[in-house]
Amino acid sequence: MCTLTPEKIDADQSAAYHPPIFLMQEKTMNARLDPHTFTGMVDEQAHEFRVATAAYRGPGVFAQEMEQIYYKTWIYLCHESEIAKPGDFKSTQIGTRPVIVTRGREGGIHALLNACTHRGATICREEKGNTRAFVCPYHGWSFRTSGELIGIPDEARYPEGFNKSDKNLKSVPRVAAYGGLVFGSFNPDVEPLETFLGGAKQHIDLWLKRTAGSTYRVATSHKYGFDGNWKFQAENVYDGYHPGFVHRSAFNTVRKFEGSFENRELQAAVRQQGYTRGYPEGHGTLEAGAPLESGGIDPAVRDAYNTQLKTLYGEDGAAEVLTNRQFLIFPNLTIFDFNIRVIQPIAHDRTEVYSYPLMIEGAHDEINANRMLDAQTRVGTAGILSADDIDVFAGGQNALRTEAFKWITLSRGLGKEEVKPDGERVGVYSDEAPQRAFWRKWRALMAASA
Amino acid sequence: MTHPVQKLILREAQLLDNMQLDDWLALYTDDATYWVPIDETTDPLKESSIIYDNRLRLAMRVEQIMRQNRVAQNPSSNTLRMVSNIDIEDIDAQTATARFALLLTEVRSGDWRQKGLGETRFFPGHCELVCKKVGDTWKIQQKTIVLLNRKQPLVGLSFLL
Numbered sequence: 001m002c003t004l005t006p007e008k009i010d011a012d013q014s015a016a017y018h019p020p021i022f023l024m025q026e027k028t029m030n031a032r033l034d035p036h037t038f039t040g041m042v043d044e045q046a047h048e049f050r051v052a053t054a055a056y057r058g059p060g061v062f063a064q065e066m067e068q069i070y071y072k073t074w075i076y077l078c079h080e081s082e083i084a085k086p087g088d089f090k091s092t093q094i095g096t097r098p099v100i101v102t103r104g105r106e107g108g109i110h111a112l113l114n115a116c117t118h119r120g121a122t123i124c125r126e127e128k129g130n131t132r133a134f135v136c137p138y139h140g141w142s143f144r145t146s147g148e149l150i151g152i153p154d155e156a157r158y159p160e161g162f163n164k165s166d167k168n169l170k171s172v173p174r175v176a177a178y179g180g181l182v183f184g185s186f187n188p189d190v191e192p193l194e195t196f197l198g199g200a201k202q203h204i205d206l207w208l209k210r211t212a213g214s215t216y217r218v219a220t221s222h223k224y225g226f227d228g229n230w231k232f233q234a235e236n237v238y239d240g241y242h243p244g245f246v247h248r249s250a251f252n253t254v255r256k257f258e259g260s261f262e263n264r265e266l267q268a269a270v271r272q273q274g275y276t277r278g279y280p281e282g283h284g285t286l287e288a289g290a291p292l293e294s295g296g297i298d299p300a301v302r303d304a305y306n307t308q309l310k311t312l313y314g315e316d317g318a319a320e321v322l323t324n325r326q327f328l329i330f331p332n333l334t335i336f337d338f339n340i341r342v343i344q345p346i347a348h349d350r351t352e353v354y355s356y357p358l359m360i361e362g363a364h365d366e367i368n369a370n371r372m373l374d375a376q377t378r379v380g381t382a383g384i385l386s387a388d389d390i391d392v393f394a395g396g397q398n399a400l401r402t403e404a405f406k407w408i409t410l411s412r413g414l415g416k417e418e419v420k421p422d423g424e425r426v427g428v429y430s431d432e433a434p435q436r437a438f439w440r441k442w443r444a445l446m447a448a449s450a
Numbered sequence: 451m452t453h454p455v456q457k458l459i460l461r462e463a464q465l466l467d468n469m470q471l472d473d474w475l476a477l478y479t480d481d482a483t484y485w486v487p488i489d490e491t492t493d494p495l496k497e498s499s500i501i502y503d504n505r506l507r508l509a510m511r512v513e514q515i516m517r518q519n520r521v522a523q524n525p526s527s528n529t530l531r532m533v534s535n536i537d538i539e540d541i542d543a544q545t546a547t548a549r550f551a552l553l554l555t556e557v558r559s560g561d562w563r564q565k566g567l568g569e570t571r572f573f574p575g576h577c578e579l580v581c582k583k584v585g586d587t588w589k590i591q592q593k594t595i596v597l598l599n600r601k602q603p604l605v606g607l608s609f610l611l
Binding site: 228296369 | 506511519603607
């Protein structure tokens, strides 16, 4: 019987062999668009930056995004605190591929495809947990949390020379962490994680300083979904233009309930203070230039925390740490002051959002309770902010499904932003500088030949 | 005779379905808590909940929906609450606990053809109340709604459960 190894197929191809369609699956199932099509979807001129509405719709674009972005670059997997102990695991996805992230017996972090190497059954059906081994429910093959194949029931019936060494769970080839954030990549030749993070690294460092020398622990995630493209949520994270409109109802409510949230000035529809930044690596920030805190916390507890920050980082350093800041690490990880938000693409018109409140290990209970309620009340499933955002995203998907409407514009601050020698662009709070950085990166990855 | 707490349970469902949210809020004591857990075995100040509100945060939700024209309630949700399996236990003359089953059906109409609208959604859950007699009136001091689908993505909850 003929067994086709990938090497063999390649060799046969040169001799005019046509591999069966099922071996080409991901490439033939979705009609591939010419990479130049994507170059044309992002149109940057001196006076306008436009994105084609076609970039938000259709299974074709989505499939190619999975291939060119989600399976080519670094994608966030989890926070280290979610898999703190040996045997801990968490189910997640890179793009639409199901992945289990684990802590092995030896303490290393592994990312494995959630598919039994025997017949492809799903081996892990839980969201998270701790286990010594994954045992396939179908025929009982078992694997260590490192992915190593431990046992095959009634193994003697397999042929002489049956190769077990390639029957370990398939590993995501690259896994790396920075600041407790664990990333994986299906691309074995992906650039080093720190090179990928580029300009976002300094913002991660600042975010880590909020722990005042401790570490973060993520709580269970809020989960909500919307019938719209994942990029609507990505573009929204650092959009300083929308709050006075989409969130007017929340701001007006907060103003009426003095002390509920100790907020910065909420009168202006378009905030005039603060910054946006876009980086050549595709990442971007929204920085308010002022802190954003909740009310209802004992002033003595807050003072003690602030004093701790001042002792560690000085007066100016502490003020910088406490500045309200949110940033997107391309393509789908968002870091807020109080939570981590993961944007999970499901289909071209379906997205899920997972929002993990961030606790500080060893901090005063009241500080952590406050962070918990903040992340929950503002941007959780029933948040006074996020439910309104996602209603706009569904509306956006509805509007952009008409091909008669060809372009949206992301031109606020274009030509007025500061462009630094290293490519960082700094705009005012309501500029679309970070969105442009996102789309430049998107175009570069999508247009790259496969 | 119908237990006054049973009347309270039905009255609450009716006020919510009728969007009389200010009257609904008045059913709660000043020290009330309102909890929609993700994991009902954990401490809501240490682990995530869908909602863990005190009276102030409940009042803010009512304000945002009733008077501040929130985007995600435009068009607004229409709801139907079916309440059954009511089991009330008197603790003392001023305190009673209750458990009941809830099936909340919600739909936002408007231009029903648009994404995000026109879908009929279901929120089934187990509810628990701690009720207090304040003067002559029974009020809700604690409400817990344990949704069946609490551990998976929900639609953004811009209305009250």
